[in-house]
Amino acid sequence: MATPNRSRRGRRPGTSDTREAIAEAARRCFAELGYDRASIRVVAEQAGVDPALVMHFFGSKQKLFVSVMSLPFEPEDVLPALVAGRSSEAGLRLARFIVGVLEQPQPRMVITGMVRAAAAEPEVADLVRDAVSSRMVGAIATGLAVADAPLRASLVGSQIIGVVMARYVIRVEPLASLAPDALVEALTPNLQRYLTGPLPLVPGGERARGAGAR
């Protein structure tokens, strides 16, 4: 784990400072340690506060997770416009946006933490599924506005989750140290094909058992 922010230790900051220090420490712990190891005790230690104060502000570990791990952008505001419009550039726009988000430390921490938590904790997997499925996949599907949009959006989701896992969590080389602009170009045609290319088997969803489920 990265160096803890020891400068906060021993300070007596105001309430909102303290809450934000805990939130910041929690995001870092969830991203770097994973959900199960990011205990209230460890988060408190990283924030330089008493564990009871973490419970006072957030109530439980799961509530702490939900409070601090909000998506760094509003999917409904951003994604439909990215994938609509000149469809031949939708893959490029989406790849640029996603890589841009993931290359900023704070958003990367949140997204990596969410993906790691989804692998650890069933209730948190439900939460992440709702964030990914209902919100991100839903927003992409809204922008696409075609019959098989939910399948396309969930395939896009699989590639993005895979990049988060392979590049930032497992760190498979050379993908892990690929320059961001090279990553954008590596992903663009594949995202483009999921967004607008032929998916001949599931024109109306008939061979996709769950395609009409949401």
Add this chain to the structure above:
Amino acid sequence: MATPNRSRRGRRPGTSDTREAIAEAARRCFAELGYDRASIRVVAEQAGVDPALVMHFFGSKQKLFVSVMSLPFEPEDVLPALVAGRSSEAGLRLARFIVGVLEQPQPRMVITGMVRAAAAEPEVADLVRDAVSSRMVGAIATGLAVADAPLRASLVGSQIIGVVMARYVIRVEPLASLAPDALVEALTPNLQRYLTGPLPLVPGGERARGAGAR
């Protein structure tokens, strides 16, 4: 978690039966509970044995993981042939093989357990990175036999890891309930492009910072 195999409780089986019952319970626990929650105690309970016996056979949780979670195929034997040969069908062959493996309960358990563990435990992430990177990515790269093969293979890896996470762990719909043959067709062109399509930015790896690292 699925129904435990209660028929094993109370039996007094021979040593190799007992060891295999523990291995089987451990695989199921790692896949369904994730690494952190799959404690020695829970594995022992699922196998109907004393926790001390699990320790006797396997030594530690990490050693138990390493022993029971071996890949359900030998990457070096299978993957080079899949991606070599008539390169225009490499994506289809690889998609069929991977989906075929993931749709069998036992191999899916092992692979899902490895991906989940990689998200939880740093040392196990190292182990999974070695399994994914050195073995699977290496075997695909061997079959491709081109300069940027490691990058291509790691991009393939990102898509496969993403499918494991999105379909089997987070269960993003409609991908989670897509029929296997539809999944093969959904993945084929994207795997094909990573294997043989143009990746214009990294012809010899010069813009891929880590491309020559292994």
